[in-house]
Amino acid sequence: MTLEEIIESGKLEMYVCGALPPDEALEVENAIETYPEVKRETELIEESLLQLAETVSPPLQVMVWTNILNAIRNIKTIDKSKVRKLNLPAIIGWAAAIVFMGGIMWMLKQTNDLNNSLRVTTTENTVLKEEKNKVETQLAESSEVLDVLRSKDYQSYTLPGNQAVAPDAFAKVYLNKKESVAYIDTKGLPIPPRGKVYQVWSLKMEPLTPTSVGLISPENLKGDGIYKFVDFPDPEAFGITLEPAGGSKTPTLSQLYILGKVNI
Amino acid sequence: MEQPDDLIIAMQNGDEKAFSRLYSMYSQAIYGIIYSIVLDEKIAEELLQDVFIKVWNNAKTYSVNKGRFFTWLLNIARNTAIDATRSKAFKNSRKNLSTTNFVDILSSSDSLNKKTNAIGIKKFVNALKPACIKIIDLLYFKGYTQAEASKTLEIPLGTIKTRNRTCIKDLRVMILG
Numbered sequence: 001m002t003l004e005e006i007i008e009s010g011k012l013e014m015y016v017c018g019a020l021p022p023d024e025a026l027e028v029e030n031a032i033e034t035y036p037e038v039k040r041e042t043e044l045i046e047e048s049l050l051q052l053a054e055t056v057s058p059p060l061q062v063m064v065w066t067n068i069l070n071a072i073r074n075i076k077t078i079d080k081s082k083v084r085k086l087n088l089p090a091i092i093g094w095a096a097a098i099v100f101m102g103g104i105m106w107m108l109k110q111t112n113d114l115n116n117s118l119r120v121t122t123t124e125n126t127v128l129k130e131e132k133n134k135v136e137t138q139l140a141e142s143s144e145v146l147d148v149l150r151s152k153d154y155q156s157y158t159l160p161g162n163q164a165v166a167p168d169a170f171a172k173v174y175l176n177k178k179e180s181v182a183y184i185d186t187k188g189l190p191i192p193p194r195g196k197v198y199q200v201w202s203l204k205m206e207p208l209t210p211t212s213v214g215l216i217s218p219e220n221l222k223g224d225g226i227y228k229f230v231d232f233p234d235p236e237a238f239g240i241t242l243e244p245a246g247g248s249k250t251p252t253l254s255q256l257y258i259l260g261k262v263n264i
Numbered sequence: 265m266e267q268p269d270d271l272i273i274a275m276q277n278g279d280e281k282a283f284s285r286l287y288s289m290y291s292q293a294i295y296g297i298i299y300s301i302v303l304d305e306k307i308a309e310e311l312l313q314d315v316f317i318k319v320w321n322n323a324k325t326y327s328v329n330k331g332r333f334f335t336w337l338l339n340i341a342r343n344t345a346i347d348a349t350r351s352k353a354f355k356n357s358r359k360n361l362s363t364t365n366f367v368d369i370l371s372s373s374d375s376l377n378k379k380t381n382a383i384g385i386k387k388f389v390n391a392l393k394p395a396c397i398k399i400i401d402l403l404y405f406k407g408y409t410q411a412e413a414s415k416t417l418e419i420p421l422g423t424i425k426t427r428n429r430t431c432i433k434d435l436r437v438m439i440l441g
Contacts, residue, residue, distance in 0.1 A: 010425030013432045017403045018335045019410055029330065046334050047265045048436040049404055050293045055389070056366045056405075057296030058305050060312075065287060068316045069280070 006031045007041050016045045141223040148174050148183050159238055159260030166190065166257045173238055175262055180231055182238075186216055187225045189257065192242060199243045200227075201251050202235035203259075210239065215247050236263045269328045276323045283320060290334065291316070294341045300366050300405045301345035302354075311348055315341045342407035365401035367392065388438030396431030403428055 014020040015028045031038045154174045161169030170188035198216035213232040222228040240258035241251040274282035299308040326336050402408040414421045
């Protein structure tokens with residue numbers, strides 16, 4: 001194609017409009033590179049079309065450019081701030097959150113431990129209080145026994161073991177005849193077999209009349225191995241027999257462990 | 265006008281100033297193209313923003329050795345505007361788009377842009393033959409291909425190019441003297 005043919009073909013106008021098929025567009029581009037006249041012609045076509053479009057355009061507001069600029073800058077700024085946020089404040093934030101969580105966990109654990117030890121201490125206190133009460137009770141009992149021993153109203157007797165049944169046994173009796181009160185110390189008696197219990201008898205000699213004073217059993221206990229008995233007939237002697245649990249109405253003489261006079 | 269290849273290459277390398285210069289050279293014409301398609305100033309302004317943001321983001325896809333920069337802009341602008349007219353909301357709000365051309369806009373508009381020769385151009389453009397108005401409207405403003413224009417105007421395919429050349433030649437005389 002000659003220079004004239006290209007210009008007259010109408011391809012340059014179509015090329016500027018963007019309506020030319022790719023192969024013909026390539027042809028035009030080669031011609032533009034080869035002939036400065038074709039280039040010039042193309043520029044003039046473009047210029048007239050551009051001015052035509054400008055004529056049709058309403059007034060252009062300055063804000064449009066400002067918005068475009070903001071839009072393309074925002075894209076940049078977001079990219080930068082993303083990186084920066086990842087680098088510092090985010091890391092500090094997470095680190096702080098982790099430390100904070102750790103602190104809370106530690107404090108919860110401390111509180112829990114303190115609660116536990118408080119509970120243990122409270123339990124210990126209760127146990128100690130109970131022990132104290134027990135000791136106080138024992139002390140009161142012991143003082144009572146001690147008062148008895150020191151009192152002039154009480155006579156003390158050592159009752160020997162029955163030679164036939166328990167030659168080594170003995171029992172001590174503290175007796176207040178006036179008020180009919182007796183404390184019996186059983187330390188010298190052997191431990192009774194299972195299902196058996198010692199029973200104390202008040203004895204009149206002429207004729208021999210036994211009256212039950214009571215059982216050597218916890219309800220009469222008044223201290224370490226010392227039992228208290230009240231309200232029994234004025235005795236001439238005391239006997240202690242081994243009886244079935246619950247005691248008997250009359251003494252089983254074959255199981256007479258202790259026998260001793262108290263009227264001296 | 266010689267194409268400012270230096271500015272285009274600078275913009276492709278992220279130079280905002282070069283982009284700003286290119287914007288002032290081409291934005292008014294591109295705005296005119298978009299407006300001639302959507303016929304609404306607010307919508308056309310928004311689309312013009314979209315077009316130039318696309319230009320900035322896709323600057324590297326243009327090559328100064330292949331095609332005119334103005335033609336590249338034209339294609340982006342026409343595609344963006346035509347896409348917008350296909351949205352449901354747009355279709356519901358207006359009608360008769362296809363029958364309105366650039367001469368109708370020129371005749372009805374009383375707020376032509378500040379260019380000093382606008383009034384003169386208006387007078388000349390009104391003198392364009394109706395057949396020329398049609399063909400320039402389709403090929404230039406609406407982005408029709410040769411074949412599409414041939415079918416719409418019922419002109420043989422071979423005649424389109426020469427008819428278009430004659431019309432633009434008339435236009436050149438009116439505008440550039």
